[in-house]
Amino acid sequence: MDHIEAVRQKATEKYLLNELNPDLRDQFEEHLFDCTECALDVRAAALFVEHSKAALAESHVALPAPVAAPAMAKPGMLAWFRPAFALPLLATLLAVISYQNLVTYPLLKQAAATPQIAPWASIHVSTRGTSTTQISSRSGEGFHLLVNIPPENSFASYTLSLSSPSGKLQWTRTVAATAADDTRSVYVPGAGLESGIYTLAVNGTTTHSENTNLGSYSIDVQVQP
Amino acid sequence: MQFQTFDESYVERLRAGDFRTQEHFVNYFSDLIQLKLRSRLRSPQAIEDVRQETFARVFVALRKEGSIRNPERLGSFVNSICNNVLLESYRASSRSSSLEDEEEKDLPVAPVDILGALVAKQREEKVREILEELPERDRRLLREVFLEEREKDDVCRDFGVDREYLRVLVYRAKQSFKILYLRGVATGSGDTAAVEKL
Numbered sequence: 531m532d533h534i535e536a537v538r539q540k541a542t543e544k545y546l547l548n549e550l551n552p553d554l555r556d557q558f559e560e561h562l563f564d565c566t567e568c569a570l571d572v573r574a575a576a577l578f579v580e581h582s583k584a585a586l587a588e589s590h591v592a593l594p595a596p597v598a599a600p601a602m603a604k605p606g607m608l609a610w611f612r613p614a615f616a617l618p619l620l621a622t623l624l625a626v627i628s629y630q631n632l633v634t635y636p637l638l639k640q641a642a643a644t645p646q647i648a649p650w651a652s653i654h655v656s657t658r659g660t661s662t663t664q665i666s667s668r669s670g671e672g673f674h675l676l677v678n679i680p681p682e683n684s685f686a687s688y689t690l691s692l693s694s695p696s697g698k699l700q701w702t703r704t705v706a707a708t709a710a711d712d713t714r715s716v717y718v719p720g721a722g723l724e725s726g727i728y729t730l731a732v733n734g735t736t737t738h739s740e741n742t743n744l745g746s747y748s749i750d751v752q753v754q755p
Numbered sequence: 756m757q758f759q760t761f762d763e764s765y766v767e768r769l770r771a772g773d774f775r776t777q778e779h780f781v782n783y784f785s786d787l788i789q790l791k792l793r794s795r796l797r798s799p800q801a802i803e804d805v806r807q808e809t810f811a812r813v814f815v816a817l818r819k820e821g822s823i824r825n826p827e828r829l830g831s832f833v834n835s836i837c838n839n840v841l842l843e844s845y846r847a848s849s850r851s852s853s854l855e856d857e858e859e860k861d862l863p864v865a866p867v868d869i870l871g872a873l874v875a876k877q878r879e880e881k882v883r884e885i886l887e888e889l890p891e892r893d894r895r896l897l898r899e900v901f902l903e904e905r906e907k908d909d910v911c912r913d914f915g916v917d918r919e920y921l922r923v924l925v926y927r928a929k930q931s932f933k934i935l936y937l938r939g940v941a942t943g944s945g946d947t948a949a950v951e952k953l
Binding site: 543547562569570577579583585 | 830883928932937
Protein backbone atom coordinates (compact mmCIF):
# COMPACT_ATOMS: atom_id res chain seq x y z
CA MET A 531 0.00 0.00 0.00
CA ASP A 532 1.38 3.42 -0.93
CA HIS A 533 0.58 6.76 0.64
CA ILE A 534 -2.01 7.79 -1.95
CA GLU A 535 -3.85 4.52 -1.52
CA ALA A 536 -3.71 4.86 2.27
CA VAL A 537 -5.21 8.35 2.12
CA ARG A 538 -7.81 7.33 -0.46
CA GLN A 539 -8.94 4.42 1.70
CA LYS A 540 -9.00 6.53 4.89
CA ALA A 541 -6.70 3.84 6.22
CA THR A 542 -5.75 5.87 9.31
CA GLU A 543 -9.33 6.10 10.51
CA LYS A 544 -10.09 2.51 9.59
CA TYR A 545 -6.94 1.35 11.36
CA LEU A 546 -7.89 3.11 14.58
CA LEU A 547 -11.46 1.88 14.35
CA ASN A 548 -10.20 -1.69 13.70
CA GLU A 549 -12.02 -1.78 10.40
CA LEU A 550 -9.19 -3.13 8.22
CA ASN A 551 -9.16 -6.82 7.44
CA PRO A 552 -5.94 -8.63 8.48
CA ASP A 553 -4.38 -8.41 5.01
CA LEU A 554 -5.05 -4.72 4.60
CA ARG A 555 -3.99 -4.07 8.17
CA ASP A 556 -0.62 -5.73 7.51
CA GLN A 557 -0.20 -3.79 4.29
CA PHE A 558 -1.03 -0.52 6.01
CA GLU A 559 1.35 -1.24 8.88
CA GLU A 560 4.12 -2.04 6.41
CA HIS A 561 3.51 1.41 4.93
CA LEU A 562 2.92 3.10 8.29
CA PHE A 563 6.33 2.17 9.65
CA ASP A 564 7.98 3.76 6.62
CA CYS A 565 5.75 6.81 6.09
CA THR A 566 6.29 9.66 8.56
CA GLU A 567 3.16 11.41 7.34
CA CYS A 568 0.88 8.46 8.05
CA ALA A 569 2.73 7.80 11.31
CA LEU A 570 2.02 11.38 12.38
CA ASP A 571 -1.61 10.97 11.37
CA VAL A 572 -2.06 7.74 13.30
CA ARG A 573 -0.28 9.03 16.39
CA ALA A 574 -2.36 12.22 16.42
CA ALA A 575 -5.59 10.29 15.98
CA ALA A 576 -4.62 7.74 18.64
CA LEU A 577 -3.78 10.51 21.09
CA PHE A 578 -7.07 12.21 20.35
CA VAL A 579 -8.90 8.96 21.07
CA GLU A 580 -7.00 8.46 24.33
CA HIS A 581 -7.69 11.98 25.57
CA SER A 582 -11.28 11.75 24.35
CA LYS A 583 -11.90 8.80 26.63
CA ALA A 584 -10.95 10.85 29.67
CA ALA A 585 -12.90 13.89 28.55
CA LEU A 586 -15.98 11.89 27.63
CA ALA A 587 -15.85 9.96 30.87
CA GLU A 588 -15.91 13.25 32.79
CA SER A 589 -18.90 14.52 30.84
CA HIS A 590 -20.66 11.17 31.01
CA VAL A 591 -23.05 12.16 33.79
CA ALA A 592 -23.98 15.43 32.15
CA LEU A 593 -24.85 13.89 28.85
CA PRO A 594 -28.40 12.62 28.33
CA ALA A 595 -28.96 9.03 27.37
CA PRO A 596 -28.75 8.35 23.66
CA VAL A 597 -32.00 8.15 21.83
CA ALA A 598 -32.15 5.45 19.24
CA ALA A 599 -32.81 6.81 15.81
CA PRO A 600 -35.77 5.30 14.04
CA ALA A 601 -34.82 2.41 11.81
CA MET A 602 -34.50 3.24 8.16
CA ALA A 603 -37.89 2.34 6.79
CA LYS A 604 -38.38 1.16 3.25
CA PRO A 605 -39.53 4.04 1.08
CA GLY A 606 -43.29 3.72 0.68
CA MET A 607 -46.05 6.02 -0.48
CA LEU A 608 -45.18 8.49 2.27
CA ALA A 609 -41.72 8.91 0.74
CA TRP A 610 -43.36 11.19 -1.84
CA PHE A 611 -44.19 13.61 0.95
CA ARG A 612 -40.55 14.13 1.81
CA PRO A 613 -39.41 17.68 0.99
CA ALA A 614 -36.87 16.37 -1.53
CA PHE A 615 -39.72 15.03 -3.67
CA ALA A 616 -42.67 17.10 -2.55
CA LEU A 617 -41.21 20.56 -3.21
CA PRO A 618 -40.18 20.04 -6.85
CA LEU A 619 -43.43 18.16 -7.45
CA LEU A 620 -45.50 21.03 -6.01
CA ALA A 621 -43.53 23.56 -8.05
CA THR A 622 -44.17 21.58 -11.25
CA LEU A 623 -47.87 21.23 -10.46
CA LEU A 624 -48.11 24.96 -9.75
CA ALA A 625 -46.50 25.74 -13.12
CA VAL A 626 -48.91 23.41 -14.94
CA ILE A 627 -51.96 24.85 -13.16
CA SER A 628 -50.80 28.39 -13.89
CA TYR A 629 -50.30 27.62 -17.58
CA GLN A 630 -53.73 26.02 -17.81
CA ASN A 631 -55.45 28.95 -16.07
CA LEU A 632 -53.59 31.67 -17.89
CA VAL A 633 -53.26 30.20 -21.39
CA THR A 634 -55.17 27.01 -22.11
CA TYR A 635 -58.54 27.73 -20.50
CA PRO A 636 -58.89 31.29 -21.89
CA LEU A 637 -58.17 29.95 -25.39
CA LEU A 638 -60.73 27.19 -24.96
CA LYS A 639 -63.29 29.67 -23.60
CA GLN A 640 -62.65 31.96 -26.52
CA ALA A 641 -63.03 29.09 -28.97
CA ALA A 642 -66.25 27.94 -27.30
CA ALA A 643 -67.77 31.43 -27.50
CA THR A 644 -66.85 31.94 -31.17
CA PRO A 645 -69.17 30.62 -33.90
CA GLN A 646 -67.51 27.86 -35.89
CA ILE A 647 -68.14 27.32 -39.56
CA ALA A 648 -67.32 23.79 -40.65
CA PRO A 649 -67.99 21.82 -43.84
CA TRP A 650 -70.73 19.27 -43.82
CA ALA A 651 -72.20 16.41 -45.81
CA SER A 652 -75.43 14.52 -45.52
CA ILE A 653 -76.01 10.82 -45.55
CA HIS A 654 -79.39 9.26 -45.97
CA VAL A 655 -79.42 5.87 -44.40
CA SER A 656 -82.34 4.74 -46.50
CA THR A 657 -80.41 5.44 -49.71
CA ARG A 658 -78.54 2.36 -50.60
CA GLY A 659 -76.13 2.97 -53.41
CA THR A 660 -72.52 2.98 -54.40
CA SER A 661 -72.07 6.72 -54.55
CA THR A 662 -69.51 8.23 -52.25
CA THR A 663 -70.08 11.40 -50.28
CA GLN A 664 -67.28 13.88 -50.78
CA ILE A 665 -66.16 16.48 -48.30
CA SER A 666 -63.16 18.83 -48.02
CA SER A 667 -61.77 20.28 -44.87
CA ARG A 668 -58.67 22.18 -43.85
CA SER A 669 -55.94 20.56 -41.86
CA GLY A 670 -56.95 20.34 -38.21
CA GLU A 671 -60.54 21.25 -39.05
CA GLY A 672 -63.39 18.82 -38.52
CA PHE A 673 -66.67 18.45 -40.41
CA HIS A 674 -70.29 17.67 -39.75
CA LEU A 675 -72.18 14.67 -41.02
CA LEU A 676 -75.91 15.04 -41.15
CA VAL A 677 -77.12 11.49 -40.81
CA ASN A 678 -80.72 11.05 -41.75
CA ILE A 679 -82.27 7.91 -40.32
CA PRO A 680 -85.89 7.13 -41.39
CA PRO A 681 -88.25 6.34 -38.54
CA GLU A 682 -88.71 2.68 -38.01
CA ASN A 683 -90.60 1.33 -35.04
CA SER A 684 -88.64 -1.86 -34.75
CA PHE A 685 -85.41 -0.16 -33.58
CA ALA A 686 -84.84 1.25 -30.14
CA SER A 687 -81.45 2.77 -30.95
CA TYR A 688 -78.92 3.23 -33.70
CA THR A 689 -75.17 2.76 -33.57
CA LEU A 690 -72.89 4.86 -35.78
CA SER A 691 -69.32 3.66 -36.31
CA LEU A 692 -66.68 5.54 -38.29
CA SER A 693 -63.64 3.73 -39.72
CA SER A 694 -60.53 5.42 -41.12
CA PRO A 695 -59.23 4.86 -44.69
CA SER A 696 -56.99 2.13 -43.27
CA GLY A 697 -60.03 0.37 -41.82
CA LYS A 698 -59.29 1.23 -38.20
CA LEU A 699 -62.36 1.98 -36.08
CA GLN A 700 -62.22 5.66 -35.07
CA TRP A 701 -65.25 5.90 -32.85
CA THR A 702 -68.70 4.47 -32.14
CA ARG A 703 -71.73 6.37 -30.89
CA THR A 704 -75.22 5.14 -29.99
CA VAL A 705 -78.29 7.33 -30.36
CA ALA A 706 -81.83 6.58 -29.25
CA ALA A 707 -84.48 6.18 -31.93
CA THR A 708 -87.35 8.68 -32.10
CA ALA A 709 -90.74 8.42 -33.68
CA ALA A 710 -90.29 11.25 -36.19
CA ASP A 711 -87.79 11.57 -38.98
CA ASP A 712 -84.45 11.30 -37.28
CA THR A 713 -81.65 13.49 -38.53
CA ARG A 714 -78.60 13.66 -36.40
CA SER A 715 -75.60 15.91 -36.70
CA VAL A 716 -72.38 14.10 -36.04
CA TYR A 717 -69.26 16.23 -35.68
CA VAL A 718 -66.07 14.47 -36.86
CA PRO A 719 -63.14 16.17 -35.09
CA GLY A 720 -60.23 17.42 -37.20
CA ALA A 721 -57.49 15.98 -35.02
CA GLY A 722 -55.83 13.07 -36.78
CA LEU A 723 -58.01 13.45 -39.82
CA GLU A 724 -56.38 12.24 -43.03
CA SER A 725 -57.29 12.24 -46.71
CA GLY A 726 -59.01 9.09 -47.90
CA ILE A 727 -62.26 7.23 -47.81
CA TYR A 728 -63.85 6.89 -44.42
CA THR A 729 -66.65 4.45 -43.80
CA LEU A 730 -69.69 5.15 -41.66
CA ALA A 731 -71.51 2.01 -40.57
CA VAL A 732 -75.06 2.29 -39.23
CA ASN A 733 -76.67 -0.45 -37.17
CA GLY A 734 -80.11 -0.62 -35.67
CA THR A 735 -80.72 -2.34 -32.32
CA THR A 736 -84.13 -3.67 -31.35
CA THR A 737 -85.59 -3.68 -27.88
CA HIS A 738 -84.58 -7.33 -27.74
CA SER A 739 -80.97 -6.36 -28.40
CA GLU A 740 -80.98 -7.70 -31.94
CA ASN A 741 -78.64 -5.88 -34.31
CA THR A 742 -79.34 -5.16 -37.95
CA ASN A 743 -76.89 -3.66 -40.38
CA LEU A 744 -78.59 -0.72 -42.05
CA GLY A 745 -75.70 0.03 -44.37
CA SER A 746 -72.18 1.35 -44.73
CA TYR A 747 -71.52 4.71 -46.36
CA SER A 748 -68.31 5.96 -47.89
CA ILE A 749 -67.11 9.47 -47.22
CA ASP A 750 -64.25 10.72 -49.36
CA VAL A 751 -62.41 13.19 -47.15
CA GLN A 752 -59.93 15.59 -48.71
CA VAL A 753 -57.78 17.31 -46.14
CA GLN A 754 -56.28 20.48 -47.53
CA PRO A 755 -53.16 21.97 -46.04
CA MET B 756 9.69 14.11 19.51
CA GLN B 757 10.77 15.31 16.08
CA PHE B 758 9.86 13.53 12.89
CA GLN B 759 13.01 12.74 10.94
CA THR B 760 13.90 11.16 7.68
CA PHE B 761 15.54 7.79 8.03
CA ASP B 762 18.76 7.69 6.01
CA GLU B 763 22.29 6.35 6.09
CA SER B 764 23.42 9.05 8.51
CA TYR B 765 20.58 8.27 10.92
CA VAL B 766 21.37 4.54 10.87
CA GLU B 767 25.08 5.30 11.42
CA ARG B 768 24.26 7.40 14.47
CA LEU B 769 22.10 4.58 15.81
CA ARG B 770 24.97 2.12 15.32
CA ALA B 771 27.35 4.51 17.02
CA GLY B 772 25.03 4.61 20.04
CA ASP B 773 24.18 8.32 19.76
CA PHE B 774 21.80 8.92 22.69
CA ARG B 775 19.59 11.53 20.99
CA THR B 776 19.15 9.36 17.92
CA GLN B 777 18.41 6.29 20.00
CA GLU B 778 15.92 8.28 22.06
CA HIS B 779 14.19 9.47 18.94
CA PHE B 780 14.21 6.00 17.41
CA VAL B 781 12.69 4.36 20.47
CA ASN B 782 10.08 7.09 20.98
CA TYR B 783 9.07 7.10 17.36
CA PHE B 784 8.67 3.37 16.96
CA SER B 785 7.36 2.66 20.47
CA ASP B 786 4.11 4.42 19.68
CA LEU B 787 3.72 2.61 16.38
CA ILE B 788 4.56 -0.78 17.89
CA GLN B 789 2.12 -0.24 20.73
CA LEU B 790 -0.62 0.77 18.31
CA LYS B 791 0.15 -2.28 16.23
CA LEU B 792 0.15 -4.67 19.16
CA ARG B 793 -2.91 -3.43 21.00
CA SER B 794 -5.22 -5.04 18.45
CA ARG B 795 -3.27 -8.31 18.65
CA LEU B 796 -2.39 -8.70 22.33
CA ARG B 797 -4.72 -8.12 25.22
CA SER B 798 -2.30 -7.75 28.07
CA PRO B 799 -0.28 -4.51 28.43
CA GLN B 800 2.56 -6.61 29.83
CA ALA B 801 2.62 -8.80 26.72
CA ILE B 802 2.68 -5.67 24.56
CA GLU B 803 5.55 -4.27 26.59
CA ASP B 804 7.47 -7.55 26.32
CA VAL B 805 7.12 -7.68 22.54
CA ARG B 806 8.08 -4.00 22.26
CA GLN B 807 11.23 -4.45 24.30
CA GLU B 808 12.23 -7.65 22.51
CA THR B 809 11.72 -5.92 19.15
CA PHE B 810 14.07 -3.07 20.06
CA ALA B 811 16.62 -5.45 21.51
CA ARG B 812 16.73 -7.43 18.24
CA VAL B 813 16.82 -4.29 16.11
CA PHE B 814 19.84 -2.98 18.02
CA VAL B 815 21.61 -6.34 17.76
CA ALA B 816 20.94 -6.39 14.01
CA LEU B 817 22.17 -2.83 13.65
CA ARG B 818 25.56 -3.78 15.00
CA LYS B 819 26.00 -6.34 12.24
CA GLU B 820 27.50 -4.91 9.07
CA GLY B 821 25.15 -4.97 6.09
CA SER B 822 22.10 -5.87 8.17
CA ILE B 823 20.27 -2.80 6.92
CA ARG B 824 20.89 -2.40 3.22
CA ASN B 825 18.23 0.21 2.66
CA PRO B 826 18.24 2.81 5.47
CA GLU B 827 15.12 4.50 4.01
CA ARG B 828 13.24 1.29 4.81
CA LEU B 829 14.31 1.25 8.45
CA GLY B 830 10.62 1.37 9.45
CA SER B 831 9.81 -1.76 7.44
CA PHE B 832 12.79 -3.47 9.06
CA VAL B 833 11.46 -2.65 12.54
CA ASN B 834 7.99 -3.79 11.51
CA SER B 835 9.24 -7.15 10.19
CA ILE B 836 11.22 -7.81 13.39
CA CYS B 837 8.16 -6.90 15.44
CA ASN B 838 6.11 -9.37 13.37
CA ASN B 839 8.64 -12.13 14.09
CA VAL B 840 8.66 -11.40 17.80
CA LEU B 841 4.88 -11.32 17.80
CA LEU B 842 4.71 -14.75 16.11
CA GLU B 843 7.07 -16.17 18.68
CA SER B 844 4.93 -14.64 21.39
CA TYR B 845 1.85 -16.36 19.95
CA ARG B 846 3.67 -19.71 19.83
CA ALA B 847 4.91 -19.31 23.38
CA SER B 848 1.47 -18.39 24.67
CA SER B 849 -0.06 -21.42 22.95
CA ARG B 850 2.42 -23.71 24.72
CA SER B 851 1.77 -22.30 28.15
CA SER B 852 -0.52 -19.80 29.72
CA SER B 853 2.08 -17.15 29.29
CA LEU B 854 2.05 -13.53 28.28
CA GLU B 855 -1.60 -13.25 27.33
CA ASP B 856 -2.90 -14.62 30.60
CA GLU B 857 -0.60 -12.84 32.91
CA GLU B 858 -2.19 -10.39 35.21
CA GLU B 859 -1.26 -6.81 34.73
CA LYS B 860 1.81 -6.05 36.73
CA ASP B 861 2.67 -2.75 38.27
CA LEU B 862 4.84 -0.92 35.84
CA PRO B 863 7.78 1.04 37.18
CA VAL B 864 7.02 4.69 37.73
CA ALA B 865 8.33 6.75 34.87
CA PRO B 866 10.53 9.75 35.61
CA VAL B 867 8.64 13.02 35.96
CA ASP B 868 8.58 14.98 32.70
CA ILE B 869 7.28 18.47 33.48
CA LEU B 870 7.28 19.71 29.89
CA GLY B 871 5.64 16.51 28.75
CA ALA B 872 2.99 16.87 31.45
CA LEU B 873 2.26 20.44 30.36
CA VAL B 874 1.93 19.38 26.74
CA ALA B 875 -0.35 16.51 27.77
CA LYS B 876 -2.48 18.97 29.74
CA GLN B 877 -2.71 21.24 26.71
CA ARG B 878 -3.72 18.31 24.55
CA GLU B 879 -6.43 17.28 26.97
CA GLU B 880 -7.84 20.80 26.91
CA LYS B 881 -7.74 20.87 23.14
CA VAL B 882 -9.56 17.54 22.95
CA ARG B 883 -12.22 18.86 25.34
CA GLU B 884 -12.56 21.95 23.18
CA ILE B 885 -12.96 19.86 20.03
CA LEU B 886 -15.50 17.62 21.71
CA GLU B 887 -17.49 20.58 23.02
CA GLU B 888 -17.70 22.01 19.52
CA LEU B 889 -19.24 18.81 18.24
CA PRO B 890 -23.01 18.41 18.09
CA GLU B 891 -24.45 16.52 21.04
CA ARG B 892 -25.20 13.48 18.93
CA ASP B 893 -21.64 13.20 17.59
CA ARG B 894 -20.25 13.48 21.10
CA ARG B 895 -22.48 10.67 22.29
CA LEU B 896 -21.52 8.62 19.27
CA LEU B 897 -17.80 8.93 20.07
CA ARG B 898 -18.41 8.11 23.69
CA GLU B 899 -20.26 4.92 22.82
CA VAL B 900 -17.50 3.85 20.43
CA PHE B 901 -14.35 4.86 22.30
CA LEU B 902 -15.30 4.94 25.95
CA GLU B 903 -17.97 2.28 26.20
CA GLU B 904 -16.39 0.28 23.37
CA ARG B 905 -19.76 -0.86 22.06
CA GLU B 906 -20.01 -2.72 18.78
CA LYS B 907 -19.66 -0.06 16.10
CA ASP B 908 -22.39 -1.43 13.87
CA ASP B 909 -24.84 -1.35 16.78
CA VAL B 910 -23.87 2.20 17.69
CA CYS B 911 -24.19 3.39 14.12
CA ARG B 912 -27.60 1.75 13.83
CA ASP B 913 -28.77 3.32 17.09
CA PHE B 914 -27.69 6.76 15.91
CA GLY B 915 -29.01 6.29 12.38
CA VAL B 916 -25.62 6.79 10.70
CA ASP B 917 -23.32 4.57 8.68
CA ARG B 918 -19.71 3.57 9.29
CA GLU B 919 -18.47 6.19 6.85
CA TYR B 920 -20.05 8.89 9.02
CA LEU B 921 -18.05 7.60 11.97
CA ARG B 922 -14.83 7.61 9.95
CA VAL B 923 -15.41 11.16 8.77
CA LEU B 924 -16.19 12.25 12.32
CA VAL B 925 -12.90 10.78 13.55
CA TYR B 926 -11.05 12.25 10.58
CA ARG B 927 -12.34 15.77 11.26
CA ALA B 928 -11.61 15.57 14.97
CA LYS B 929 -8.13 14.26 14.22
CA GLN B 930 -7.46 17.10 11.76
CA SER B 931 -8.45 19.68 14.38
CA PHE B 932 -6.30 18.02 17.00
CA LYS B 933 -3.30 17.55 14.69
CA ILE B 934 -2.50 21.27 14.65
CA LEU B 935 -1.85 21.27 18.38
CA TYR B 936 -0.18 17.90 18.20
CA LEU B 937 2.25 19.15 15.56
CA ARG B 938 3.06 22.14 17.78
CA GLY B 939 3.89 19.71 20.58
CA VAL B 940 6.00 17.65 18.21
CA ALA B 941 7.87 20.77 17.11
CA THR B 942 8.83 21.61 20.71
CA GLY B 943 10.32 18.14 21.00
CA SER B 944 8.27 17.29 24.06
CA GLY B 945 6.66 13.92 24.50
CA ASP B 946 7.26 10.64 26.16
CA THR B 947 10.92 10.76 26.88
CA ALA B 948 10.87 7.87 29.28
CA ALA B 949 10.86 5.23 26.59
CA VAL B 950 14.64 5.00 26.30
CA GLU B 951 15.02 4.63 30.01
CA LYS B 952 12.60 1.71 29.88
CA LEU B 953 15.00 -0.27 27.73
